[in-house]
Amino acid sequence: MQVPDTDTAEEPNSATTDSLDGVNLVVVSNRQPYRHEFDPDSDRRDVVVERPTGGLTAGLDPVMQSTEGTWVAWGDGEADPEVADEDDCVVVPPEDPSYTLRRIWLDDEAVDEYYYGYSNRGLWPLCHSALTKARFSERFWDTYGAVNERFADAVAEQCGEERSWVWFHDYHLALAPRLLRDRGRSEAVLAHFWHIPWPGADVFEACPQRRDLLDGLLANDLVGFHVDRYVENFLDSVEELLEDAAVDRETGAVHYDGRRTLVRSFPMGVDAERIDRQSASEEATNFWWEFAGEHDLVTPERQLVLGVDRLDYAKGILERFDALERLWEDHPEWRGRFTYVQKGTETRTGIRDYQEYQERIEEAVERLNGRFGTDDWRPVVSLSERLSEEALAGLYRNADVALVSSIRDGMNLVAKEYVAAQHDLDGVLVLSRHAGAHDEPTFAENALTTDPLDTDEFAESIRTALTLAPTDRRRRMTRLRRHVREYDLSWWMDAVFETMNEIESESRLASAFDDD
Numbered sequence: 001m002q003v004p005d006t007d008t009a010e011e012p013n014s015a016t017t018d019s020l021d022g023v024n025l026v027v028v029s030n031r032q033p034y035r036h037e038f039d040p041d042s043d044r045r046d047v048v049v050e051r052p053t054g055g056l057t058a059g060l061d062p063v064m065q066s067t068e069g070t071w072v073a074w075g076d077g078e079a080d081p082e083v084a085d086e087d088d089c090v091v092v093p094p095e096d097p098s099y100t101l102r103r104i105w106l107d108d109e110a111v112d113e114y115y116y117g118y119s120n121r122g123l124w125p126l127c128h129s130a131l132t133k134a135r136f137s138e139r140f141w142d143t144y145g146a147v148n149e150r151f152a153d154a155v156a157e158q159c160g161e162e163r164s165w166v167w168f169h170d171y172h173l174a175l176a177p178r179l180l181r182d183r184g185r186s187e188a189v190l191a192h193f194w195h196i197p198w199p200g201a202d203v204f205e206a207c208p209q210r211r212d213l214l215d216g217l218l219a220n221d222l223v224g225f226h227v228d229r230y231v232e233n234f235l236d237s238v239e240e241l242l243e244d245a246a247v248d249r250e251t252g253a254v255h256y257d258g259r260r261t262l263v264r265s266f267p268m269g270v271d272a273e274r275i276d277r278q279s280a281s282e283e284a285t286n287f288w289w290e291f292a293g294e295h296d297l298v299t300p301e302r303q304l305v306l307g308v309d310r311l312d313y314a315k316g317i318l319e320r321f322d323a324l325e326r327l328w329e330d331h332p333e334w335r336g337r338f339t340y341v342q343k344g345t346e347t348r349t350g351i352r353d354y355q356e357y358q359e360r361i362e363e364a365v366e367r368l369n370g371r372f373g374t375d376d377w378r379p380v381v382s383l384s385e386r387l388s389e390e391a392l393a394g395l396y397r398n399a400d401v402a403l404v405s406s407i408r409d410g411m412n413l414v415a416k417e418y419v420a421a422q423h424d425l426d427g428v429l430v431l432s433r434h435a436g437a438h439d440e441p442t443f444a445e446n447a448l449t450t451d452p453l454d455t456d457e458f459a460e461s462i463r464t465a466l467t468l469a470p471t472d473r474r475r476r477m478t479r480l481r482r483h484v485r486e487y488d489l490s491w492w493m494d495a496v497f498e499t500m501n502e503i504e505s506e507s508r509l510a511s512a513f514d515d516d
Contacts, residue, residue, distance in 0.1 A: 019494075019501040024162040025069035026155055030115070030172040032073035033057040033064075034092045034101060036080050047079045049094055053389055055413065056169070056195075059271060059489040065098035070158040072151060074115075075103030088154075102154050106147065113143035115172070116350045122207070123171045125353075127196045128314045128408040129203050133353050136208050145175055148216075152179035159185050165500055168192040168220070175212065178219035189504045191222040191496060193266070194234075196410045197436070198225060201236040210241055218245065218256045221503045224496060226411040227439040228265045235263060262503065266495050267440055268411050269488040272420040272481075275393055279421035284394030287387075292398070295339060295381055302377075303338040303466060306399035308392070308414045310347040311358045316405035316432060316452040317342070318357075321364040321380075323405075323458035328372050328379065331463060336377045338466060343383045343395065396421035401428045401465040404435055405452035411436035415443065419480040426473050428465040429480065442483040446476040 035050040052058035064071055075084065083090050084103055091097035106114065117140035125133035151173055155166055159180075166188055168176060177190050194217075204210055214237065217223055225231050231252065238254050239247045245256040254261045278284060292298045309315040328335050344361065348354045365380045372379045387395070396402070402418040412435040419429060431438050431447035438444050448468075450461035 019497045020067050024164040025067045026158050026166045028072045028155055029169040030074050033061050035077035036083050037077050038079045068099050070100045070102055072102045072154045074106055104150055113140045114147040118144035119172045120348050126207055127199055129199050131206055148175035149179055151176045155180055156183040159188055164188040166190045170195045175216040178216040181219045189500050190220040191500050192220045193224040197408050198230040198233045200233050201240045204237045214242055218261045220261055223263045224266045226267050226436040231263050231265050266492055268492045270413055270416045270420055272485045272488045275420035278390045278393035279397040279423050281390050283390035287391040288394040288398050303400040305338050305340045305401045307403045308343045311344045313357050314408050316407045317361055319452040320403055320405045322455045326455050326459040327462055335372055341381045393421045397423050403430050406432045406435040409435040416484045419484050422477050425477045428468050428473055430461050430465050446479045
């Protein structure tokens with residue numbers, strides 16, 4: 001389902017969540033929507049609740065509240081067991097209990113081998129085509145399978161005898177759909193959204209467990225990716241690696257083990273209206289003026305270039321620093337005329353590859369500031385503290401240029417968040433051609449496209465963005481903002497739910513025909 005070009009598209013076909021009427025909706029993800037922690041400022045072990053802060057969890061939360069469904073996820077909060085009942089469940093949100101959060105408990109060994117191990121040392125680098133980093137330990141694989149079994153058991157309990165839709169999320173749970181079918185849930189509608197890239201078949205073939213992973217995913221009625229090219233890669237993998245599967249390219253379907261699986265693209269959006277409101281809030285404004293004053297960004301003569309990333313090798317952060325260094329080196333007139341702010345979030349620090357990558361980022365920041373910095377100008381500001389959504393929206397709004405330099409990305413929602421926060425229409429997005437967002441025509445045409453692996457091209461893209469005329473900035477950003485508002489997070493969820501509804505209707509019709 002490639003999103004059309006906004007300039008030529010008709011009103012989007014929004015299914016609305018009315019399609020969920022009468023459905024027992026079960027969402028399954030590694031990450032939970034609510035986490036309970038002990039208050040560090042309390043001597044009485046008081047419990048505080050961490051709530052969803054943007055993205056999928058924040059978007060699905062109101063849907064779950066309206067359907068009174070169940071969310072199955074890993075309970076990773078320190079106080080999670082304290083509030084769960086004897087069935088490992090808690091009703092959320094706390095102020096208006098509306099749906100069930102069913103928690104899966106993992107000990108340290110399971111976390112190390114299922115999450116850090118197979119998921120993030122095996123599947124993550126594989127799917128981002130970083131084969132030299134991929135590790136497929138048998139021990140990791142065994143634990144990955146065991147944890148998927150536990151998820152499948154929990155989901156089977158929640159399905160009951162009702163009309164159930166189960167929506168799995170991401171690469172942590174590739175085996176769970178097949179395991180759920182094995183538990184007798186043949187009538188439930190199963191969908192699985194794979195949020196990261198799917199590599200080419202020649203890359204995926206390097207995975208020793210390739211057939212098992214494909215078999216697990218093809219137990220779904222629907223498998224979704226962000227963009228068409230990942231759909232094609234998946235179909236190629238099935239066609240080349242599962243000899244007993246039949247791929248129908250015309251309909252985008254796989255026939256395997258007596259079941260048809262539709263494979264579709266659903267480009268994910270963001271809650272654009274919410275981000276826009278946050279960017280114009282008093283908290284965003286106050287944060288910005290305090291930040292700008294601290295880093296000498298108040299004067300219009302000094303622009304702000306921004307990067308917002310998890311500190312992951314797939315995001316192309318070191319390549320970004322190489323481009324900045326090349327720009328300041330070849331064009332010294334730009335020294336002192338802009339400051340680059342890297343808002344980074346540490347991730348997967350239990351994996352050595354990530355530890356080393358984050359160390360290299362710190363070294364690059366020190367190198368650039370040491371080489372180009374002056375008494376009154378710090379070229380790179382590294383921002384690691386946690387920001388509120390409003391503060392981040394304030395940074396987005398006031399950034400003259402945003403850099404998204406993914407080496408490989410399923411979508412990259414930072415690109416869309418930046419656009420949504422551009423209340424004043426005067427920012428420029430520099431976007432890697434390797435990010436999923438670039439596959440959407442509106443982004444390809446109105447962002448400045450770059451290849452982060454080509455240092456000279458990337459440096460020139462940054463320079464072009466800094467010098468873009470105000471009328472050109474406004475024209476490009478107006479089109480981008482119209483796009484992210486029309487094809488937002490609600491549109492994405494509606495598109496998935498409507499497809500699941502169509503699958504269920506076709507199945508009922510076929511069953512009725514067979515009975516006759």
